[in-house]
Amino acid sequence: MKRIKNQPSQRVPLSALKREDIHTGLICLLPSLILIGVFTLYPIAHSLFLSFHKWSILSPEKPFVGFDNYIKMFRTGEFWLTLKNTALYTLGVVPVGAAASLALALLLNRKLFCSGFFRTTYFLPVITSTIAISIVWLWLYDDNNGLFNIVLRRFGISGIPWLVSSKYALVSIMLMTIWKNAGYHMIILLAGLQSIPDTYYEAADMDGANAWQKFRYITWPHIIPAMLFVLITNTIFTFQAFGQIYTMTGGGPAKSTSVIVYYLYQRAFEAREMGYASAVSWVIFIILFILTALQLKIAKRNN
Amino acid sequence: MKPAKIAKKTVLYCVLLILAFIFLFPFLWMILSALKTDQQIFSYSAKFLPDPANWKNFIEAWQYIPLGQYYLNSIIVSGIITISQVITSAMAAYVFAKLYFPYKNAIFLMFLGIMMIPTQVTIIPLFILIRKLNLIDTYAALILPFMAYPYGAFLLRQFFMTIPVDLEDAARIDGCSRFWILTKIIMPLSKPAIMTLAMLSFMWSWNSFLWPLVVTNNMKRYTLQVGLAMLRSEVSMSGNWSLLMAATVITIVPVLIFLLLTQKYIIKGISLTGLKS
Secondary structure, three states: OHHHHHHHHHHOOHHHHHHHHHHHHHHHHHHHHHHHHHHHHHHHHHHHHHOOEOOEOOOOOOOEOOOHHHHHHHHOHHHHHHHHHHHHHHHHHHHHHHHHHHHHHHHHOOOOOOHHHHHHHHHHHHHOOHHHHHHHHHHHOOOOOOHHHHHHHHOOOOOOOOOOOOOOHHHHHHHHHHHHHHHHHHHHHHHHHHOOOHHHHHHHHHOOOOHHHHHHHHHHHHHHHHHHHHHHHHHHHHHOOOHHHHHHOOOOOOOOOOOHHHHHHHHHHHOOEHHHHHHHHHHHHHHHHHHHHHHHHHHHHHO | OOHHHHHHHHHHHHHHHHHHHHHHHHHHHHHHHHOOOHHHHHOOOOOOOOOOOOOHHHHHHHHHOOHHHHHHHHHHHHHHHHHHHHHHHHHHHHHHHHOOOOOHHHHHHHHHHHHOOOHHHHHHHHHHHHHHOOOOOOHHHHHHHHOOOHHHHHHHHHHHOOOOHHHHHHHHHOOOOHHHHHHHHHHHHOHHHHHHHHHHHHHHHHHOOHHHHHHOOOHHHOOHHHHHHHHHHHHHHHOOHHHHHHHHHHHHHHHHHHHHHOHHHHHHHHHHHHHOO
16 A cells, blocks of 8 residues: 555656646635635725725725824714624623523434424524515514514503614614524534533433533533634624614614614715725724634633 | 423423424514505504415515516526635635645635635725726626635535545546546535535525625616615505515525525534534
Protein backbone atom coordinates (compact mmCIF):
# COMPACT_ATOMS: atom_id res chain seq x y z
CA MET A 1 0.00 0.00 0.00
CA LYS A 2 2.70 2.39 1.01
CA ARG A 3 4.71 1.67 -2.10
CA ILE A 4 1.74 2.28 -4.34
CA LYS A 5 1.06 5.53 -2.59
CA ASN A 6 4.59 6.68 -3.14
CA GLN A 7 4.66 5.70 -6.75
CA PRO A 8 3.46 8.99 -8.23
CA SER A 9 6.17 10.91 -6.45
CA GLN A 10 8.74 8.55 -7.99
CA ARG A 11 7.36 8.94 -11.47
CA VAL A 12 6.66 12.68 -11.35
CA PRO A 13 8.62 15.16 -9.30
CA LEU A 14 6.69 16.41 -6.25
CA SER A 15 6.79 19.97 -7.41
CA ALA A 16 4.76 19.03 -10.49
CA LEU A 17 2.02 17.58 -8.29
CA LYS A 18 2.08 20.70 -6.17
CA ARG A 19 1.92 22.79 -9.28
CA GLU A 20 -1.17 20.92 -10.44
CA ASP A 21 -2.74 21.53 -7.00
CA ILE A 22 -2.00 25.24 -7.17
CA HIS A 23 -3.29 25.41 -10.73
CA THR A 24 -6.57 23.63 -9.84
CA GLY A 25 -6.81 25.52 -6.56
CA LEU A 26 -6.59 28.84 -8.31
CA ILE A 27 -9.39 27.94 -10.72
CA CYS A 28 -11.52 26.62 -7.85
CA LEU A 29 -11.02 29.59 -5.55
CA LEU A 30 -11.24 32.32 -8.15
CA PRO A 31 -15.05 32.47 -8.49
CA SER A 32 -15.56 32.69 -4.72
CA LEU A 33 -12.75 35.20 -4.25
CA ILE A 34 -13.97 37.47 -7.04
CA LEU A 35 -17.59 37.35 -5.85
CA ILE A 36 -16.66 37.94 -2.21
CA GLY A 37 -14.24 40.69 -3.15
CA VAL A 38 -16.72 42.58 -5.33
CA PHE A 39 -19.89 42.01 -3.31
CA THR A 40 -18.63 41.91 0.28
CA LEU A 41 -15.12 43.31 0.80
CA TYR A 42 -15.37 46.25 -1.58
CA PRO A 43 -18.79 47.31 -0.19
CA ILE A 44 -17.43 47.26 3.36
CA ALA A 45 -14.55 49.52 2.40
CA HIS A 46 -16.85 51.73 0.35
CA SER A 47 -19.30 52.05 3.21
CA LEU A 48 -16.47 53.25 5.48
CA PHE A 49 -15.53 55.81 2.82
CA LEU A 50 -19.16 56.96 2.47
CA SER A 51 -19.59 57.34 6.21
CA PHE A 52 -17.11 60.26 6.11
CA HIS A 53 -18.98 62.00 3.28
CA LYS A 54 -22.25 63.79 2.93
CA TRP A 55 -24.15 62.41 -0.02
CA SER A 56 -27.72 62.14 -1.14
CA ILE A 57 -27.53 59.60 -3.93
CA LEU A 58 -29.09 62.03 -6.44
CA SER A 59 -26.62 64.89 -6.06
CA PRO A 60 -23.29 64.96 -7.93
CA GLU A 61 -21.61 66.60 -4.92
CA LYS A 62 -20.06 64.31 -2.35
CA PRO A 63 -18.16 66.56 0.11
CA PHE A 64 -15.85 65.10 2.76
CA VAL A 65 -17.26 65.89 6.20
CA GLY A 66 -14.94 64.04 8.55
CA PHE A 67 -16.72 62.62 11.58
CA ASP A 68 -19.78 64.86 11.12
CA ASN A 69 -22.09 61.94 10.27
CA TYR A 70 -21.04 60.09 13.42
CA ILE A 71 -21.35 63.20 15.59
CA LYS A 72 -24.78 63.96 14.10
CA MET A 73 -25.86 60.37 14.75
CA PHE A 74 -24.77 60.40 18.39
CA ARG A 75 -26.69 63.66 18.85
CA THR A 76 -29.87 62.35 17.19
CA GLY A 77 -32.52 61.20 19.61
CA GLU A 78 -34.03 58.81 17.07
CA PHE A 79 -30.75 56.90 16.70
CA TRP A 80 -30.60 56.26 20.45
CA LEU A 81 -34.30 55.43 20.53
CA THR A 82 -33.97 52.80 17.81
CA LEU A 83 -30.87 51.41 19.51
CA LYS A 84 -32.81 51.19 22.77
CA ASN A 85 -35.75 49.49 21.03
CA THR A 86 -33.35 47.01 19.43
CA ALA A 87 -31.74 46.26 22.78
CA LEU A 88 -35.14 45.78 24.47
CA TYR A 89 -36.34 43.59 21.62
CA THR A 90 -33.18 41.47 21.68
CA LEU A 91 -33.14 41.17 25.47
CA GLY A 92 -36.77 40.06 25.38
CA VAL A 93 -36.60 37.63 22.48
CA VAL A 94 -33.29 35.87 23.14
CA PRO A 95 -33.60 34.56 26.74
CA VAL A 96 -37.31 33.72 26.54
CA GLY A 97 -36.80 32.14 23.12
CA ALA A 98 -33.89 30.04 24.41
CA ALA A 99 -35.92 28.84 27.39
CA ALA A 100 -38.86 27.95 25.14
CA SER A 101 -36.59 26.10 22.70
CA LEU A 102 -34.95 24.16 25.53
CA ALA A 103 -38.35 23.16 26.89
CA LEU A 104 -39.41 21.92 23.44
CA ALA A 105 -36.14 20.06 22.94
CA LEU A 106 -36.42 18.37 26.37
CA LEU A 107 -39.99 17.31 25.60
CA LEU A 108 -39.02 15.80 22.25
CA ASN A 109 -35.81 14.15 23.46
CA ARG A 110 -37.41 10.77 24.18
CA LYS A 111 -39.10 7.88 22.45
CA LEU A 112 -42.45 9.24 21.35
CA PHE A 113 -45.41 8.07 19.37
CA CYS A 114 -45.54 10.38 16.30
CA SER A 115 -42.37 12.26 17.30
CA GLY A 116 -41.92 13.28 13.65
CA PHE A 117 -45.34 14.92 13.63
CA PHE A 118 -44.60 17.01 16.72
CA ARG A 119 -41.15 18.03 15.54
CA THR A 120 -42.47 19.04 12.12
CA THR A 121 -45.29 21.06 13.66
CA TYR A 122 -42.98 23.01 15.95
CA PHE A 123 -40.66 23.52 12.99
CA LEU A 124 -43.32 24.79 10.57
CA PRO A 125 -42.99 28.54 11.37
CA VAL A 126 -39.20 28.32 10.89
CA ILE A 127 -39.44 27.42 7.22
CA THR A 128 -42.22 29.92 6.50
CA SER A 129 -41.13 33.37 5.37
CA THR A 130 -41.05 36.21 7.89
CA ILE A 131 -43.29 38.30 5.64
CA ALA A 132 -46.05 35.66 5.43
CA ILE A 133 -45.85 34.99 9.19
CA SER A 134 -45.97 38.72 9.92
CA ILE A 135 -49.09 39.13 7.80
CA VAL A 136 -50.83 36.22 9.54
CA TRP A 137 -49.99 37.64 12.97
CA LEU A 138 -50.99 41.12 11.92
CA TRP A 139 -54.42 39.66 11.27
CA LEU A 140 -54.43 37.70 14.55
CA TYR A 141 -53.52 40.91 16.40
CA ASP A 142 -56.14 43.03 14.58
CA ASP A 143 -57.83 45.31 17.08
CA ASN A 144 -61.46 44.66 16.14
CA ASN A 145 -61.54 41.48 14.09
CA GLY A 146 -58.37 39.65 15.12
CA LEU A 147 -58.70 36.19 16.63
CA PHE A 148 -56.98 37.12 19.89
CA ASN A 149 -59.36 39.95 20.71
CA ILE A 150 -62.40 37.97 19.53
CA VAL A 151 -61.50 35.20 21.97
CA LEU A 152 -60.73 37.63 24.80
CA ARG A 153 -64.10 39.33 24.30
CA ARG A 154 -65.91 35.99 24.33
CA PHE A 155 -64.46 35.52 27.80
CA GLY A 156 -65.68 38.98 28.72
CA ILE A 157 -62.24 40.56 28.78
CA SER A 158 -61.80 43.77 26.81
CA GLY A 159 -59.42 43.40 23.87
CA ILE A 160 -55.73 44.20 24.11
CA PRO A 161 -54.42 46.92 21.73
CA TRP A 162 -51.68 44.55 20.51
CA LEU A 163 -50.13 46.65 17.79
CA VAL A 164 -51.90 49.98 18.05
CA SER A 165 -50.57 50.97 21.47
CA SER A 166 -46.95 51.99 21.86
CA LYS A 167 -46.99 50.17 25.20
CA TYR A 168 -47.75 46.75 23.70
CA ALA A 169 -46.52 46.85 20.09
CA LEU A 170 -42.89 45.84 20.65
CA VAL A 171 -43.90 43.09 23.08
CA SER A 172 -46.43 41.78 20.54
CA ILE A 173 -43.74 41.55 17.86
CA MET A 174 -41.43 39.85 20.38
CA LEU A 175 -44.09 37.19 21.05
CA MET A 176 -44.47 36.51 17.35
CA THR A 177 -40.70 36.31 16.83
CA ILE A 178 -40.27 33.86 19.71
CA TRP A 179 -43.06 31.71 18.27
CA LYS A 180 -41.52 31.79 14.80
CA ASN A 181 -37.97 30.86 15.77
CA ALA A 182 -38.46 28.50 18.73
CA GLY A 183 -38.36 25.47 16.43
CA TYR A 184 -35.03 26.50 14.91
CA HIS A 185 -33.16 26.58 18.18
CA MET A 186 -35.05 23.51 19.35
CA ILE A 187 -33.31 21.57 16.55
CA ILE A 188 -29.86 22.78 17.66
CA LEU A 189 -30.53 21.98 21.32
CA LEU A 190 -32.05 18.62 20.42
CA ALA A 191 -28.84 17.70 18.59
CA GLY A 192 -26.94 18.68 21.73
CA LEU A 193 -29.22 16.58 23.95
CA GLN A 194 -28.92 13.56 21.69
CA SER A 195 -25.14 13.65 21.93
CA ILE A 196 -25.33 12.89 25.69
CA PRO A 197 -24.67 9.15 26.17
CA ASP A 198 -27.61 7.17 27.63
CA THR A 199 -25.25 5.45 30.05
CA TYR A 200 -24.97 8.67 32.09
CA TYR A 201 -28.69 8.61 32.75
CA GLU A 202 -28.69 4.88 33.44
CA ALA A 203 -25.94 5.37 36.02
CA ALA A 204 -27.94 8.21 37.61
CA ASP A 205 -31.03 5.98 37.74
CA MET A 206 -29.04 3.34 39.62
CA ASP A 207 -27.96 5.98 42.12
CA GLY A 208 -31.62 6.93 42.57
CA ALA A 209 -31.39 10.44 41.12
CA ASN A 210 -34.67 12.27 40.49
CA ALA A 211 -35.60 14.07 37.29
CA TRP A 212 -34.41 17.48 38.49
CA GLN A 213 -31.06 16.11 39.67
CA LYS A 214 -30.57 14.39 36.31
CA PHE A 215 -31.28 17.64 34.51
CA ARG A 216 -29.11 19.71 36.82
CA TYR A 217 -26.05 17.45 36.93
CA ILE A 218 -26.10 15.63 33.57
CA THR A 219 -28.20 17.46 30.98
CA TRP A 220 -27.39 21.07 31.85
CA PRO A 221 -23.57 20.81 31.91
CA HIS A 222 -23.65 18.99 28.57
CA ILE A 223 -26.06 21.38 26.90
CA ILE A 224 -24.20 24.58 27.91
CA PRO A 225 -22.11 24.85 24.69
CA ALA A 226 -25.17 24.44 22.45
CA MET A 227 -27.08 26.85 24.68
CA LEU A 228 -24.37 29.50 24.41
CA PHE A 229 -24.32 29.04 20.66
CA VAL A 230 -28.08 29.56 20.54
CA LEU A 231 -27.92 32.64 22.78
CA ILE A 232 -25.18 34.36 20.85
CA THR A 233 -26.23 33.54 17.27
CA ASN A 234 -29.78 34.51 18.13
CA THR A 235 -28.59 37.80 19.62
CA ILE A 236 -26.82 38.60 16.36
CA PHE A 237 -29.83 37.48 14.33
CA THR A 238 -32.43 39.28 16.43
CA PHE A 239 -30.40 42.47 16.39
CA GLN A 240 -31.00 42.63 12.63
CA ALA A 241 -34.79 42.30 12.67
CA PHE A 242 -36.37 44.06 9.73
CA GLY A 243 -39.07 42.17 7.80
CA GLN A 244 -41.54 41.88 10.68
CA ILE A 245 -41.15 45.56 11.60
CA TYR A 246 -41.60 46.65 7.99
CA THR A 247 -44.69 44.48 7.52
CA MET A 248 -46.41 44.79 10.88
CA THR A 249 -45.93 48.33 12.19
CA GLY A 250 -43.60 50.35 9.98
CA GLY A 251 -41.77 51.30 13.18
CA GLY A 252 -44.88 52.71 14.86
CA PRO A 253 -46.87 53.59 16.80
CA ALA A 254 -44.84 56.65 17.83
CA LYS A 255 -41.61 54.90 16.73
CA SER A 256 -42.03 52.39 19.57
CA THR A 257 -41.08 49.47 17.29
CA SER A 258 -38.49 51.23 15.16
CA VAL A 259 -35.33 49.10 15.43
CA ILE A 260 -31.86 49.99 14.23
CA VAL A 261 -31.92 48.20 10.86
CA TYR A 262 -35.31 49.74 10.11
CA TYR A 263 -33.81 53.13 10.94
CA LEU A 264 -30.91 52.39 8.60
CA TYR A 265 -33.38 51.43 5.86
CA GLN A 266 -35.37 54.65 6.28
CA ARG A 267 -32.31 56.90 6.33
CA ALA A 268 -30.76 55.23 3.27
CA PHE A 269 -33.68 54.36 1.04
CA GLU A 270 -36.38 56.82 2.01
CA ALA A 271 -34.37 59.91 3.03
CA ARG A 272 -31.51 58.97 0.66
CA GLU A 273 -28.86 60.10 3.14
CA MET A 274 -26.26 57.62 1.98
CA GLY A 275 -23.34 59.05 3.95
CA TYR A 276 -25.23 59.27 7.23
CA ALA A 277 -26.82 55.84 6.76
CA SER A 278 -23.37 54.36 6.06
CA ALA A 279 -22.21 55.71 9.40
CA VAL A 280 -25.20 53.96 11.01
CA SER A 281 -24.30 50.73 9.20
CA TRP A 282 -20.75 50.94 10.55
CA VAL A 283 -22.02 51.29 14.08
CA ILE A 284 -24.21 48.20 13.51
CA PHE A 285 -21.16 46.44 12.08
CA ILE A 286 -19.02 47.29 15.11
CA ILE A 287 -21.71 46.15 17.56
CA LEU A 288 -22.14 42.87 15.67
CA PHE A 289 -18.37 42.45 15.46
CA ILE A 290 -18.09 42.75 19.24
CA LEU A 291 -20.92 40.24 19.69
CA THR A 292 -19.22 37.83 17.26
CA ALA A 293 -15.84 38.19 18.96
CA LEU A 294 -17.59 37.42 22.22
CA GLN A 295 -19.09 34.32 20.62
CA LEU A 296 -15.71 33.07 19.42
CA LYS A 297 -14.14 33.75 22.81
CA ILE A 298 -16.83 31.86 24.68
CA ALA A 299 -16.71 29.00 22.18
CA LYS A 300 -12.95 28.75 22.63
CA ARG A 301 -13.21 28.72 26.40
CA ASN A 302 -15.69 25.89 26.19
CA ASN A 303 -13.67 23.71 23.86
CA MET B 1 -48.00 -0.35 32.94
CA LYS B 2 -48.42 1.23 36.35
CA PRO B 3 -51.20 3.82 36.72
CA ALA B 4 -48.67 6.50 37.65
CA LYS B 5 -46.81 5.87 34.42
CA ILE B 6 -50.02 6.01 32.39
CA ALA B 7 -50.92 9.32 34.02
CA LYS B 8 -47.47 10.70 33.26
CA LYS B 9 -47.73 9.65 29.61
CA THR B 10 -51.17 11.21 29.29
CA VAL B 11 -49.93 14.53 30.66
CA LEU B 12 -46.91 14.42 28.33
CA TYR B 13 -49.03 13.86 25.23
CA CYS B 14 -51.52 16.52 26.29
CA VAL B 15 -48.69 19.04 26.60
CA LEU B 16 -47.28 18.00 23.22
CA LEU B 17 -50.69 18.36 21.58
CA ILE B 18 -51.34 21.77 23.15
CA LEU B 19 -47.96 22.91 21.86
CA ALA B 20 -48.76 21.51 18.42
CA PHE B 21 -51.97 23.54 18.50
CA ILE B 22 -50.04 26.71 19.49
CA PHE B 23 -47.77 26.27 16.49
CA LEU B 24 -50.55 25.35 14.08
CA PHE B 25 -53.48 27.64 14.86
CA PRO B 26 -52.12 30.75 13.10
CA PHE B 27 -51.87 28.68 9.92
CA LEU B 28 -55.39 27.31 10.44
CA TRP B 29 -56.76 30.79 11.11
CA MET B 30 -55.07 32.02 7.94
CA ILE B 31 -56.76 29.29 5.87
CA LEU B 32 -60.15 29.82 7.55
CA SER B 33 -59.93 33.58 6.99
CA ALA B 34 -59.02 33.02 3.35
CA LEU B 35 -62.24 31.05 2.93
CA LYS B 36 -64.51 33.71 4.42
CA THR B 37 -66.28 36.59 2.76
CA ASP B 38 -65.64 40.14 3.96
CA GLN B 39 -68.90 40.15 5.88
CA GLN B 40 -68.01 36.94 7.70
CA ILE B 41 -64.62 38.37 8.62
CA PHE B 42 -65.84 41.68 9.97
CA SER B 43 -68.83 40.81 12.07
CA TYR B 44 -68.35 40.89 15.83
CA SER B 45 -70.27 37.66 16.26
CA ALA B 46 -67.76 36.13 13.85
CA LYS B 47 -68.09 32.41 13.49
CA PHE B 48 -64.84 30.49 13.61
CA LEU B 49 -65.68 28.39 10.58
CA PRO B 50 -66.45 29.92 7.19
CA ASP B 51 -70.09 29.25 6.36
CA PRO B 52 -70.35 28.71 3.46
CA ALA B 53 -66.74 28.35 2.31
CA ASN B 54 -65.91 31.03 -0.19
CA TRP B 55 -63.30 29.77 -2.65
CA LYS B 56 -63.51 32.87 -4.83
CA ASN B 57 -60.86 34.69 -2.77
CA PHE B 58 -58.15 32.48 -4.22
CA ILE B 59 -59.14 33.25 -7.80
CA GLU B 60 -59.47 36.95 -6.96
CA ALA B 61 -56.05 37.05 -5.28
CA TRP B 62 -54.48 35.39 -8.29
CA GLN B 63 -56.08 37.97 -10.59
CA TYR B 64 -55.57 40.96 -8.32
CA ILE B 65 -51.76 40.77 -8.21
CA PRO B 66 -49.44 38.96 -10.65
CA LEU B 67 -48.74 36.06 -8.27
CA GLY B 68 -47.65 33.87 -11.19
CA GLN B 69 -45.00 36.40 -12.16
CA TYR B 70 -43.82 36.67 -8.53
CA TYR B 71 -43.56 32.90 -8.34
CA LEU B 72 -41.54 32.78 -11.53
CA ASN B 73 -39.21 35.52 -10.25
CA SER B 74 -38.68 33.79 -6.91
CA ILE B 75 -38.04 30.44 -8.57
CA ILE B 76 -35.52 31.92 -11.03
CA VAL B 77 -33.70 33.93 -8.36
CA SER B 78 -33.61 31.24 -5.66
CA GLY B 79 -32.86 28.50 -8.18
CA ILE B 80 -29.84 30.25 -9.67
CA ILE B 81 -28.56 31.37 -6.25
CA THR B 82 -28.83 27.82 -4.92
CA ILE B 83 -27.06 26.17 -7.86
CA SER B 84 -24.38 28.82 -7.91
CA GLN B 85 -23.75 28.62 -4.16
CA VAL B 86 -23.39 24.85 -4.34
CA ILE B 87 -20.88 25.08 -7.20
CA THR B 88 -18.74 27.90 -5.78
CA SER B 89 -18.85 26.40 -2.28
CA ALA B 90 -17.86 22.92 -3.49
CA MET B 91 -14.95 24.31 -5.49
CA ALA B 92 -13.64 26.43 -2.61
CA ALA B 93 -14.21 23.65 -0.07
CA TYR B 94 -12.22 21.24 -2.25
CA VAL B 95 -9.20 23.52 -2.07
CA PHE B 96 -9.52 23.95 1.69
CA ALA B 97 -10.03 20.25 2.38
CA LYS B 98 -7.84 18.47 -0.15
CA LEU B 99 -5.36 20.57 -2.12
CA TYR B 100 -1.94 22.00 -1.50
CA PHE B 101 -2.37 25.74 -1.81
CA PRO B 102 -0.25 28.60 -0.44
CA TYR B 103 -1.91 30.53 2.42
CA LYS B 104 -4.99 28.34 2.20
CA ASN B 105 -5.55 28.47 5.96
CA ALA B 106 -5.35 32.26 5.93
CA ILE B 107 -7.89 32.37 3.08
CA PHE B 108 -10.11 29.94 4.97
CA LEU B 109 -9.96 32.17 8.06
CA MET B 110 -10.95 35.12 5.88
CA PHE B 111 -13.96 33.10 4.68
CA LEU B 112 -14.93 32.42 8.29
CA GLY B 113 -14.67 36.12 9.08
CA ILE B 114 -16.83 37.07 6.09
CA MET B 115 -19.41 34.53 7.19
CA MET B 116 -20.15 36.80 10.14
CA ILE B 117 -20.82 39.94 8.06
CA PRO B 118 -24.53 40.48 7.54
CA THR B 119 -26.01 42.00 4.36
CA GLN B 120 -27.46 44.86 6.37
CA VAL B 121 -23.97 46.26 6.77
CA THR B 122 -23.05 46.17 3.09
CA ILE B 123 -26.46 46.99 1.69
CA ILE B 124 -25.86 50.70 0.97
CA PRO B 125 -22.67 50.36 -1.07
CA LEU B 126 -24.10 47.24 -2.74
CA PHE B 127 -27.13 49.23 -3.77
CA ILE B 128 -24.91 52.03 -5.10
CA LEU B 129 -22.85 49.48 -7.03
CA ILE B 130 -25.90 47.82 -8.56
CA ARG B 131 -27.33 51.23 -9.45
CA LYS B 132 -24.06 52.30 -11.08
CA LEU B 133 -24.08 49.10 -13.14
CA ASN B 134 -27.63 49.94 -14.25
CA LEU B 135 -28.92 46.68 -12.81
CA ILE B 136 -31.85 47.96 -10.71
CA ASP B 137 -34.98 45.90 -11.52
CA THR B 138 -33.03 43.03 -13.07
CA TYR B 139 -32.58 39.41 -12.05
CA ALA B 140 -28.83 40.08 -11.95
CA ALA B 141 -29.33 42.57 -9.11
CA LEU B 142 -31.23 39.97 -7.12
CA ILE B 143 -28.75 37.16 -7.81
CA LEU B 144 -25.20 38.49 -8.22
CA PRO B 145 -24.41 39.53 -4.62
CA PHE B 146 -25.30 36.07 -3.29
CA MET B 147 -23.66 33.70 -5.74
CA ALA B 148 -20.88 32.81 -3.29
CA TYR B 149 -21.68 31.71 0.25
CA PRO B 150 -18.75 31.37 2.66
CA TYR B 151 -20.81 29.26 5.07
CA GLY B 152 -21.37 26.76 2.25
CA ALA B 153 -17.63 26.39 1.72
CA PHE B 154 -17.25 25.85 5.46
CA LEU B 155 -19.99 23.21 5.59
CA LEU B 156 -18.71 21.24 2.60
CA ARG B 157 -15.08 21.44 3.75
CA GLN B 158 -16.03 19.65 6.98
CA PHE B 159 -17.64 16.89 4.93
CA PHE B 160 -14.92 16.60 2.26
CA MET B 161 -12.32 16.12 4.97
CA THR B 162 -14.02 12.90 6.06
CA ILE B 163 -13.55 11.33 2.61
CA PRO B 164 -10.49 9.04 2.74
CA VAL B 165 -7.44 10.11 0.76
CA ASP B 166 -6.91 6.57 -0.61
CA LEU B 167 -9.80 6.98 -3.03
CA GLU B 168 -8.25 10.06 -4.58
CA ASP B 169 -4.78 8.53 -4.62
CA ALA B 170 -6.07 5.58 -6.59
CA ALA B 171 -7.62 7.93 -9.12
CA ARG B 172 -4.49 10.03 -9.35
CA ILE B 173 -2.35 6.99 -10.06
CA ASP B 174 -4.69 6.28 -12.93
CA GLY B 175 -3.77 9.73 -14.20
CA CYS B 176 -7.00 11.53 -13.33
CA SER B 177 -6.84 15.29 -12.90
CA ARG B 178 -7.66 16.98 -9.62
CA PHE B 179 -10.72 18.56 -11.21
CA TRP B 180 -12.03 15.21 -12.44
CA ILE B 181 -11.63 13.83 -8.92
CA LEU B 182 -13.78 16.64 -7.54
CA THR B 183 -16.62 16.19 -10.00
CA LYS B 184 -16.56 12.41 -10.33
CA ILE B 185 -15.52 11.18 -6.86
CA ILE B 186 -15.85 13.84 -4.16
CA MET B 187 -19.13 15.42 -5.24
CA PRO B 188 -21.09 12.16 -5.71
CA LEU B 189 -19.81 10.89 -2.34
CA SER B 190 -20.94 14.13 -0.67
CA LYS B 191 -24.52 14.06 -1.91
CA PRO B 192 -26.11 14.36 1.56
CA ALA B 193 -23.94 17.37 2.48
CA ILE B 194 -24.60 19.00 -0.89
CA MET B 195 -28.36 18.47 -0.52
CA THR B 196 -28.18 20.01 2.97
CA LEU B 197 -26.37 23.07 1.64
CA ALA B 198 -28.75 23.36 -1.32
CA MET B 199 -31.82 23.28 0.90
CA LEU B 200 -30.41 25.87 3.33
CA SER B 201 -29.46 28.15 0.42
CA PHE B 202 -32.85 27.74 -1.18
CA MET B 203 -34.79 28.40 2.01
CA TRP B 204 -32.66 31.41 2.84
CA SER B 205 -32.89 33.03 -0.60
CA TRP B 206 -36.58 32.23 -1.03
CA ASN B 207 -37.41 34.00 2.25
CA SER B 208 -35.01 36.93 1.93
CA PHE B 209 -36.69 40.31 1.88
CA LEU B 210 -34.58 43.41 2.54
CA TRP B 211 -32.35 43.19 -0.54
CA PRO B 212 -35.15 42.37 -3.05
CA LEU B 213 -37.15 45.23 -1.53
CA VAL B 214 -34.31 47.65 -2.11
CA VAL B 215 -33.36 46.73 -5.69
CA THR B 216 -36.80 46.31 -7.25
CA ASN B 217 -39.27 49.08 -8.01
CA ASN B 218 -40.99 47.36 -10.90
CA MET B 219 -43.73 44.84 -10.12
CA LYS B 220 -42.42 42.66 -12.96
CA ARG B 221 -39.32 41.87 -10.89
CA TYR B 222 -40.87 41.56 -7.42
CA THR B 223 -40.14 38.34 -5.61
CA LEU B 224 -43.01 36.69 -3.72
CA GLN B 225 -41.95 38.26 -0.42
CA VAL B 226 -41.83 41.78 -1.82
CA GLY B 227 -45.09 41.32 -3.73
CA LEU B 228 -46.81 40.06 -0.60
CA ALA B 229 -45.51 42.96 1.51
CA MET B 230 -46.75 45.42 -1.13
CA LEU B 231 -50.19 43.81 -1.15
CA ARG B 232 -50.24 44.11 2.63
CA SER B 233 -49.68 47.88 2.52
CA GLU B 234 -52.55 48.14 0.03
CA VAL B 235 -54.85 46.09 2.25
CA SER B 236 -54.17 48.35 5.23
CA MET B 237 -56.08 50.95 3.19
CA SER B 238 -58.78 48.77 1.62
CA GLY B 239 -59.28 46.37 4.53
CA ASN B 240 -59.64 43.39 2.20
CA TRP B 241 -58.19 40.87 4.63
CA SER B 242 -59.69 37.72 3.17
CA LEU B 243 -57.99 38.51 -0.14
CA LEU B 244 -54.66 39.07 1.64
CA MET B 245 -55.03 35.79 3.54
CA ALA B 246 -55.82 33.96 0.30
CA ALA B 247 -52.73 35.47 -1.34
CA THR B 248 -50.63 34.46 1.67
CA VAL B 249 -51.94 30.89 1.49
CA ILE B 250 -51.08 30.75 -2.22
CA THR B 251 -47.54 32.02 -1.59
CA ILE B 252 -46.65 29.70 1.27
CA VAL B 253 -48.45 26.40 0.79
CA PRO B 254 -46.55 24.99 -2.23
CA VAL B 255 -43.14 25.94 -0.86
CA LEU B 256 -44.06 24.65 2.61
CA ILE B 257 -44.90 21.28 1.10
CA PHE B 258 -41.59 21.26 -0.78
CA LEU B 259 -39.60 22.26 2.30
CA LEU B 260 -41.42 19.74 4.50
CA LEU B 261 -40.60 16.94 2.06
CA THR B 262 -36.92 17.89 2.25
CA GLN B 263 -36.90 18.91 5.93
CA LYS B 264 -34.55 16.02 6.73
CA TYR B 265 -31.75 17.99 5.05
CA ILE B 266 -32.74 21.33 6.54
CA ILE B 267 -32.83 19.88 10.05
CA LYS B 268 -29.44 18.24 9.47
CA GLY B 269 -27.98 21.52 8.27
CA ILE B 270 -29.29 23.40 11.29
CA SER B 271 -28.08 20.84 13.83
CA LEU B 272 -24.65 20.86 12.16
CA THR B 273 -24.30 24.61 12.69
CA GLY B 274 -24.83 24.05 16.41
CA LEU B 275 -22.45 21.14 16.80
CA LYS B 276 -19.69 22.87 14.84
CA SER B 277 -19.61 25.84 17.18
